[in-house]
Amino acid sequence: MAEETIFSKIIRKEIPAEILYQDELVTAFRDIHPKAPTHVLIVPNVLIPTVNEVEPEHELALGRLFTVARKLAADAGLAEDGYRLIVNCNRHGGQEVYHIHMHLLGGRPLGPMLAR
Numbered sequence: 001m002a003e004e005t006i007f008s009k010i011i012r013k014e015i016p017a018e019i020l021y022q023d024e025l026v027t028a029f030r031d032i033h034p035k036a037p038t039h040v041l042i043v044p045n046v047l048i049p050t051v052n053e054v055e056p057e058h059e060l061a062l063g064r065l066f067t068v069a070r071k072l073a074a075d076a077g078l079a080e081d082g083y084r085l086i087v088n089c090n091r092h093g094g095q096e097v098y099h100i101h102m103h104l105l106g107g108r109p110l111g112p113m114l115a116r
Contacts (some may be wrong), residue, residue, distance in 0.1 A: 037107025
């Protein structure tokens with residue numbers, strides 16, 4: 001069984017967060033340490049620790065991450081200039097919270113994907 005994370009508590013509204021979207025599959029909220037003018041985390045409501053634990057039954061929720069990202073990017077006025085979606089996996093991938101999540105970043109030029 002996966003360890004519960006802070007994201008689980010945000011989904012259940014047990015701790016405060018600026019929730020921008022929530023339905024039966026996913027929750028989206030502002031990152032408390034933003035790396036861009038717009039930095040939103042979109043998480044499945046079911047706890048999936050990493051991409052390595054994704055199963056076929058998760059496809060609907062994980063697909064919803066993208067449709068919600070599209071909606072939030074449009075709502076924030078990011079669609080025309082562009083934005084970045086990031087999913088990290090495990091320590092070397094930069095994952096800090098072990099509840100799979102997508103970062104939606106935008107609002108300024110984001111530069112190259114990785115530093116050399």
